[in-house]
Amino acid sequence: MFDIDVSKSLPTFSLRIAATSDARVLGIVGPSGCGKTTLLNCVAGIADPDRGRITLDSRTLFDSSQSGLRVPIADRGVGFVFQDGLLFPHMTVEANLRYGFHAHGPGPGFRDVVDILELGQLLSQRADTLSGGETRRVAIGRALMSAPRVLLLDEPLTGLDRRLARITLAYLQRVLEAFELPAMYVSHSISDVLLLCEEAWLITDGELVTQGSPRAILMHSAAAETFATRHLENVFMARPAETTREEFTTFLVGDQPLVVSGAGSASGSEAMLSIYGTDIILARKKPELISARNVLRGRITDVTAAGQRMLVGVDVGADWIVQLTQSAIDELDLKPGADVYAIVKASAISVAEPRVRAPAPT
Amino acid sequence: MTGATTLAGTGDLSAIALSIRVSCAAVVVMIVPGVLLATWLARTRSRCRPIVEVVTMAPLVMPPVVTGFILLIVLRSLPFDILFTWWAAVFAAAIVSVPLLIRTTRAAIEVIDPRLPHVAATLGASRLRSLRTITWPLAWKGIVGGVLLAWARALGEFGATIVVAGNIPGETRTIPLAIWTAIQSPTGRSVVPLIVAAAALSAAAIALSEWLVRRTSKGGNVVRHRR
Numbered sequence A: 001m002f003d004i005d006v007s008k009s010l011p012t013f014s015l016r017i018a019a020t021s022d023a024r025v026l027g028i029v030g031p032s033g034c035g036k037t038t039l040l041n042c043v044a045g046i047a048d049p050d051r052g053r054i055t056l057d058s059r060t061l062f063d064s065s066q067s068g069l070r071v072p073i074a075d076r077g078v079g080f081v082f083q084d085g086l087l088f089p090h091m092t093v094e095a096n097l098r099y100g101f102h103a104h105g106p107g108p109g110f111r112d113v114v115d116i117l118e119l120g121q122l123l124s125q126r127a128d129t130l131s132g133g134e135t136r137r138v139a140i141g142r143a144l145m146s147a148p149r150v151l152l153l154d155e156p157l158t159g160l161d162r163r164l165a166r167i168t169l170a171y172l173q174r175v176l177e178a179f180e181l182p183a184m185y186v187s188h189s190i191s192d193v194l195l196l197c198e199e200a201w202l203i204t205d206g207e208l209v210t211q212g213s214p215r216a217i218l219m220h221s222a223a224a225e226t227f228a229t230r231h232l233e234n235v236f237m238a239r240p241a242e243t244t245r246e247e248f249t250t251f252l253v254g255d256q257p258l259v260v261s262g263a264g265s266a267s268g269s270e271a272m273l274s275i276y277g278t279d280i281i282l283a284r285k286k287p288e289l290i291s292a293r294n295v296l297r298g299r300i301t302d303v304t305a306a307g308q309r310m311l312v313g314v315d316v317g318a319d320w321i322v323q324l325t326q327s328a329i330d331e332l333d334l335k336p337g338a339d340v341y342a343i344v345k346a347s348a349i350s351v352a353e354p355r356v357r358a359p360a361p362t
Numbered sequence B: 001m002t003g004a005t006t007l008a009g010t011g012d013l014s015a016i017a018l019s020i021r022v023s024c025a026a027v028v029v030m031i032v033p034g035v036l037l038a039t040w041l042a043r044t045r046s047r048c049r050p051i052v053e054v055v056t057m058a059p060l061v062m063p064p065v066v067t068g069f070i071l072l073i074v075l076r077s078l079p080f081d082i083l084f085t086w087w088a089a090v091f092a093a094a095i096v097s098v099p100l101l102i103r104t105t106r107a108a109i110e111v112i113d114p115r116l117p118h119v120a121a122t123l124g125a126s127r128l129r130s131l132r133t134i135t136w137p138l139a140w141k142g143i144v145g146g147v148l149l150a151w152a153r154a155l156g157e158f159g160a161t162i163v164v165a166g167n168i169p170g171e172t173r174t175i176p177l178a179i180w181t182a183i184q185s186p187t188g189r190s191v192v193p194l195i196v197a198a199a200a201l202s203a204a205a206i207a208l209s210e211w212l213v214r215r216t217s218k219g220g221n222v223v224r225h226r227r
Helices: A036-044 A093-098 A110-116 A132-145 A162-179 A190-196 A214-219 A221-227 A326-332 B003-008 B010-043 B049-061 B064-077 B086-110 B116-122 B127-138 B140-155 B159-164 B175-184 B192-220
Strands: A002-009 A014-021 A025-029 A051-056 A059-063 A078-081 A150-154 A183-187 A199-204 A207-212 A233-244 A248-253 A256-261 A271-276 A281-283 A294-306 A309-315 A319-324 A339-344 A349-352
Touching (some): A002 A036, A025 A036, A025 A190, A025 A214, A036 A051, A036 A078, A078 A132, A078 B116, A093 A110, A093 A132, A110 A162, A162 A190, A162 A271, A162 A349, A183 A190, A190 A214, A190 A233, A214 A319, A233 A319, A256 A294, A281 A326, B010 B049, B010 B127, B010 B140, B010 B175, B049 B064, B049 B086, B064 B086, B086 B140, B086 B159, B116 B127, B127 B140, B175 B192
Parallel strands (some): A078 A150, A150 A183
Antiparallel strands (some): A002 A014, A233 A248, A233 A271, A248 A256, A271 A349, A281 A339, A294 A309, A294 A339
């Protein structure tokens, strides 16, 4: 699917990436300024590598050895979603969406895209009057409308607050599932990549450090420096259970209930939930008389050092990652295979409004 | 005789009408090459850019008579003869005023996010479509402002015009040339109506241009989203 071997000199470092991947959704992760966006720009044709080869979906887009083969941007068949959406500000939402309609071949219908991204109410609005979250949704829709062979997403959640970022992420996940589109997803947030991507490449200072499943990347020692200081968020989809109380909504994680406060009225559709890895407590015995609303059974899947902290993978019906100290690991004797209880306060769980409908037919 | 002709005289009215016609024709002649050149200068990374900048801006700072002299040599070398005709006055006014159109248009294009044409390209747009639907519509205030400014400059053009077009009544005698002729005249005819007309037209054009340019530079065309 992705076959990239490029090098490019930049003012502060050189980008040298040589890797292949068969993943449908490939994550590119790394710290700010490591060359992620430059790599994506090279794939899109916005920037040219000094030398190398770029092949997407068996189609060579750039090859410096083939007498400088360089497919123009407009003919590459890529849909690009920029960091800040970059809508055409003088046009309406509908004009933005229709700008490149089926430019790269037959693709999703206008109404399908509008429906799945819930853009119907916005169609007549000018693009420069939209909020940040709406802007990203329209930008995703506009790229989809062009019927790209590959979707390139350059940190599309940057600049959004946590709630809006989660809602937009939920839309993005639905879109990638519904249209089964290959995608490269650039992010400095491993949490997003864990949810969306089948494989990830970790880039630091322009070099590919490692590649593998997002979870393996997170657990890789080389990732420690990149992600240890960040708040690691567990993002997962969950369906609301039937029983809800006034101030709480109960979701199901596997077969276990997860009580969330202030979720509002869940309408039966899946919602995106997130919990920081630092907000989860692990216990070896089931606690009693505890104020936290959630005590979930789980099993430890892996334990990895990540800088000053340890990352513990726990399977509670969803794969959670918990950040703990080494002393806590030692005292509780936490090892892969060990049974544990994960304790979470209802107020520590964030819910993206469950507005996303089931995927549209392709 | 109408009130207007009593105040200004038929020669004055002819000069005013000719000036408006010449400056409008000059704008028509310069607008396409001027906007294209401004677009190129705003976006190119070519090494030739400094040279093109100097050449295009030179008429703005050179003495107009020198510009007229260079234009005289160029027009003489053409296979057809337009020297000392209405067309020569149009070309003189266009050459002298086009730098203002280029400068203003270029500034308006430079404030547009340079990634927008890339977005258009990923959506399959050709370069021309991207310019036509994104860059120029977003820069329209700057382009119109530049056109008005250039029009006002063309209206007041004197030095280059007299070199290549002469001072032929009804043919090439524009407002500045009519004023100059009146001042030279031993009868001492009043130039006040011509001066008032020239000042009023120029002031209106510049005021409108400034208003548009100010609106552009305030970011009316730049992508700004609420977050």
